[in-house]
Amino acid sequence: MDETLEIETVVRHPKKKRKKQPITWSLLKRQNQLIWMSVPLMLYIILFAYVPVWGWTMAFQNYKPAKSFSEQEWVGFKQFKFLFTDDNFIRVMRNTVAMGLINLILGFVTAIVLALLLNEIKNMFWKRTVQTISYLPHFLSWIIVTGIVATSLSINDGIVNIVLMKLHLVKEPILWLSEGKYFWGIVGASHVWKEVGWNTIIYLAAIASIDPALYEAAEIDGASRYKKMRFVTLPGIKATIVILMIMSIGHVLEAGFEVQYLLGNGLVIDWAETIDIFVLKYGLAQGNYSLATAGGIFKTVVSVTLLLMANGISKRLGEERLL
Amino acid sequence: MGGKSKKTFKFSLIMLLTLSFTLAGCGGNKNSNNNATAKETSAAQTAGAANTSDKVEPFKVSVFIGAAGQQPTPDNKIYKKIKEETGASFDMEFLAGDINQKLGVMIAGQDYPDLMTGNTKLTAAGAYIPLEDLIEQYAPNLKAHYADYWNMMKDPNDGHIYILPNYGVYNGKVNSSWYSGPAFWIQKAVLKEFGYPKVKTLDEYFDLIEKYKAKYPQIDGSPTIGFEILNYDWKNWGLFNAPQHLIGHPNDGGVVVNNGVAEIFADKDYAKQYYQKLNEVNQKGLIDKETFVQNYDQYMAKLSSGTVLGMFDQHWNFNAAEDSLTTQGKIERTYVGLPLVYDESTKDYYRDLAVLNLNNGFGISINAKDPVKIIKLLDTLIQEDWQKTFSWGIEGEDYIVENGRFMRTQEQRDNAADATWQLANKAKAMFDYLPKTEGSFSDGNSTDAAAQPEEYKAGLKPFDKEVLDAYGFNSYVDFFSEPPANPVYYPAWSIDLIEGSDAKIASTKLNELQTKFLPKAILADPADFDSVWTDYVGQIKKANVKAYEDKINEQIKWRIDNWSK
Numbered sequence: 001m002d003e004t005l006e007i008e009t010v011v012r013h014p015k016k017k018r019k020k021q022p023i024t025w026s027l028l029k030r031q032n033q034l035i036w037m038s039v040p041l042m043l044y045i046i047l048f049a050y051v052p053v054w055g056w057t058m059a060f061q062n063y064k065p066a067k068s069f070s071e072q073e074w075v076g077f078k079q080f081k082f083l084f085t086d087d088n089f090i091r092v093m094r095n096t097v098a099m100g101l102i103n104l105i106l107g108f109v110t111a112i113v114l115a116l117l118l119n120e121i122k123n124m125f126w127k128r129t130v131q132t133i134s135y136l137p138h139f140l141s142w143i144i145v146t147g148i149v150a151t152s153l154s155i156n157d158g159i160v161n162i163v164l165m166k167l168h169l170v171k172e173p174i175l176w177l178s179e180g181k182y183f184w185g186i187v188g189a190s191h192v193w194k195e196v197g198w199n200t201i202i203y204l205a206a207i208a209s210i211d212p213a214l215y216e217a218a219e220i221d222g223a224s225r226y227k228k229m230r231f232v233t234l235p236g237i238k239a240t241i242v243i244l245m246i247m248s249i250g251h252v253l254e255a256g257f258e259v260q261y262l263l264g265n266g267l268v269i270d271w272a273e274t275i276d277i278f279v280l281k282y283g284l285a286q287g288n289y290s291l292a293t294a295g296g297i298f299k300t301v302v303s304v305t306l307l308l309m310a311n312g313i314s315k316r317l318g319e320e321r322l323l
Numbered sequence: 324m325g326g327k328s329k330k331t332f333k334f335s336l337i338m339l340l341t342l343s344f345t346l347a348g349c350g351g352n353k354n355s356n357n358n359a360t361a362k363e364t365s366a367a368q369t370a371g372a373a374n375t376s377d378k379v380e381p382f383k384v385s386v387f388i389g390a391a392g393q394q395p396t397p398d399n400k401i402y403k404k405i406k407e408e409t410g411a412s413f414d415m416e417f418l419a420g421d422i423n424q425k426l427g428v429m430i431a432g433q434d435y436p437d438l439m440t441g442n443t444k445l446t447a448a449g450a451y452i453p454l455e456d457l458i459e460q461y462a463p464n465l466k467a468h469y470a471d472y473w474n475m476m477k478d479p480n481d482g483h484i485y486i487l488p489n490y491g492v493y494n495g496k497v498n499s500s501w502y503s504g505p506a507f508w509i510q511k512a513v514l515k516e517f518g519y520p521k522v523k524t525l526d527e528y529f530d531l532i533e534k535y536k537a538k539y540p541q542i543d544g545s546p547t548i549g550f551e552i553l554n555y556d557w558k559n560w561g562l563f564n565a566p567q568h569l570i571g572h573p574n575d576g577g578v579v580v581n582n583g584v585a586e587i588f589a590d591k592d593y594a595k596q597y598y599q600k601l602n603e604v605n606q607k608g609l610i611d612k613e614t615f616v617q618n619y620d621q622y623m624a625k626l627s628s629g630t631v632l633g634m635f636d637q638h639w640n641f642n643a644a645e646d647s648l649t650t651q652g653k654i655e656r657t658y659v660g661l662p663l664v665y666d667e668s669t670k671d672y673y674r675d676l677a678v679l680n681l682n683n684g685f686g687i688s689i690n691a692k693d694p695v696k697i698i699k700l701l702d703t704l705i706q707e708d709w710q711k712t713f714s715w716g717i718e719g720e721d722y723i724v725e726n727g728r729f730m731r732t733q734e735q736r737d738n739a740a741d742a743t744w745q746l747a748n749k750a751k752a753m754f755d756y757l758p759k760t761e762g763s764f765s766d767g768n769s770t771d772a773a774a775q776p777e778e779y780k781a782g783l784k785p786f787d788k789e790v791l792d793a794y795g796f797n798s799y800v801d802f803f804s805e806p807p808a809n810p811v812y813y814p815a816w817s818i819d820l821i822e823g824s825d826a827k828i829a830s831t832k833l834n835e836l837q838t839k840f841l842p843k844a845i846l847a848d849p850a851d852f853d854s855v856w857t858d859y860v861g862q863i864k865k866a867n868v869k870a871y872e873d874k875i876n877e878q879i880k881w882r883i884d885n886w887s888k
């Protein structure tokens with residue numbers, strides 16, 4: 001609860017340092033309705049976010065389902081050792097981080113650019129149409145998206161190769177999914193196609209809250225369209241961008257599972273396998289739930305570290321921050 | 324205590340209590356649940372023993388089927404008949420999505436329906452109840468049905484029977500007109516073009532494909548594809564399994580067994596010979612460029628278009644594509660399975676006698692309220708009249724009887740092939756997994772309508788008659804040598820490697836290496852083939868293959884000791 005309050009205060013008075021108020025009984029008493037209101041939420045969080053952490057003990061056991069806790073065999077760091085010493089691990093890690101970053105950066109840039117462009121469209125009908133079309137793919141599941149991607153990249157009548165051939169950019173169709181060097185790009189592009197419209201919505205909302213007077217003032221001062229974008233719109237949504245950036249950095253290791261699993265094949269496996277796929281293969285598919293848990297813990301630890309780092313850097317730079 | 328700290332104390336007490344209640348709500352109810360079930364079970368057992376099924380009492384059985392499927396229509400006539408005569412109705416859940424994920428969730432929550440598909444994960448999780456005593460006591464028909472296979476059904480790990488296998492128990496004469504297993508498939512049109520030659524070796528096979536492709540670079544306006552290899556997800560045998568057959572061995576999965584000793588063949592010279600041949604034909608442009616990139620849907624779409632001349636696959640895997648070709652009237656584009664070998668002196672051993680599939684069929688879960696009722700139901704359904712109802716349908720409606728032989732009119736044949744009709748008139752989903760009689764009934768009729776010789780003949784298209792006449796065969800199964808009796812341990816692929824064991828990890832590793840290196844080797848420049856192969860063999864050496872082979876050998880020995888009669 002405290003966190004939300006803090007964010008609001010920070011956002012509202014970015015420069016003013018909040019004086020720390022001592023928590024006294026009279027304060028608690030005065031706010032007792034608030035406290036009671038927060039009890040269900042606290043319970044919810046304890047129940048669904050902290051109680052399951054108990055399951056982490058699995059990572060240190062040779063967990064067998066349907067046995068009670070005391071019957072489990074404890075193996076210490078064996079699962080982690082298996083994870084980190086496997087030949088594939090470095091490669092898998094590289095792929096995960098690389099694809100995570102590509103998705104992050106591409107996702108941000110394209111969403112912001114699209115938001116800026118959409119903002120410039122004055123004709124409401126067109127704006128709505130473009131927006132609707134761009135966010136529809138968000139509602140498709142990955143299995144459908146990868147189906148579409150695989151079909152469009154096919155060498156017999158896949159649209160990508162047809163267009164490239166017609167434009168005389170390539171001499172003969174390219175087998176996109178057989179080359180490791182294309183794979184990350186394909187994943188990044190699929191993500192953009194699927195999510196760009198959806199990610200734009202929040203920026204459009206932020207843009208809508210910018211005071212129109214600022215635009216008018218800029219116009220009187222003779223600012224061009226691009227100048228207005230640069231000096232009014234972008235600074236206006238800076239807070240949103242930074243907060244979203246910090247949050248998504250925490251998700252870098254969630255580079256995805258479905259796309260890589262569904263589009264990957266033997267030829268690109270060195271570029272396609274992510275931590276999630278690795279954990280599925282050697283953890284869940286083997287009934288080795290302990291290894292899967294160890295993988296999950298590893299991802300969580302890295303994600304939290306990244307999140308804190310991003311938050312710290314942002315704080316250093318005097319920008320908005322999440323925590 | 325002052326007023327303030329008293330309140331703090333009260334407040335923290337409230338918080339603590341709330342927390343402990345929440346936590347108490349989460350855990351610990353498992354045991355009480357189990358106790359309840361156990362009590363109910365024993366109660367039900369006494370009740371079940373008391374009234375010996377005089378009256379039809381309606382009851383519901385929840386079923387999990389480990390494959391995707393469609394719910395039958397609510398007024399399905401077979402399920403209706405079951406309900407009227409035995410009281411049982413089924414509440415079926417079909418698999419949607421990934422089986423491992425689904426089972427993981429089921430196991431984690433101990434959330435099991437009454438009847439579940441056989442699966443080693445569930446066995447390992449202790450999700451099934453042992454069936455041997457139940458069968459002995461309440462199910463004489465099942466006992467008779469499985470009599471010859473009793474030892475084989477026992478779980479190697481603890482000697483209990485958990486699963487009632489659905490396939491592989493044979494009675495009477497076995498008619499088979501449809502080969503469902505692996506083979507090198509070739510379009511009938513290719514054989515016709517070259518005057519129905521006898522094709523025995525791999526070289527002859529690729530020669531035919533090459534000649535045909537040169538003569539007809541296009542089929543129906545699309546470029547002709549010489550050879551397809553599907554290697555997608557778990558459907559990877561198209562790439563992996565051919566070498567063992569080429570040296571005259573049956574399908575043992577990842578190993579070749581000689582005199583009861585198994586070894587992997589992925590890195591052996593006879594495997595290299597096959598992949599080198601593929602490398603060579605790839606240079607000639609016979610292998611589809613997209614072959615290692617495509618998913619199953621794309622593969623099926625290509626086969627259904629009729630442009631693919633050949634592939635190595637299991638028949639059941641691409642059956643739907645052949646159906647589509649038949650519907651399009653392109654009979655000449657459907658396939659003949661050829662049991663190819665490296666040289667003519669090797670006897671082919673593709674076709675085997677079907678084996679008991681221990682990883683399939685039904686098991687009764689520990690959550691089942693009334694196992695006795697269920698086993699009695701299964702016992703009823705294995706009886707011959709019910710088996711006839713399941714496989715042939717209702718007499719007069721779905722088939723006719725002439726001089727004691729079962730047959731179908733053309734309309735009934737068309738119906739039987741119609742998926743929509745099946746949903747309303749067949750109990751296909753359940754019957755696929757139930758214990759069943761295979762071979763022939765006591766009156767000599769085939770248990771499988773399609774295998775009834777008269778039916779098979781009547782269903783043949785003129786073109787098929789022509790092909791079969793040219794070779795002097797009765798059915799396409801005759802292309803294969805008669806299978807010898809199965810070795811006791813057979814097949815090695817059904818050996819349970821035990822979840823999470825070193826053997827299983829090694830097999831996963833091996834799989835991964837094959838998926839990665841074999842396509843590379845096949846697509847490589849012929850000059851580079853050897854270096855890719857050396858690299859591949861080196862990587863296999865590093866994986867703990869020994870653990871995998873040891874486990875298989877241990878189980879083969881166990882089977883020979885325990886299964887021999």
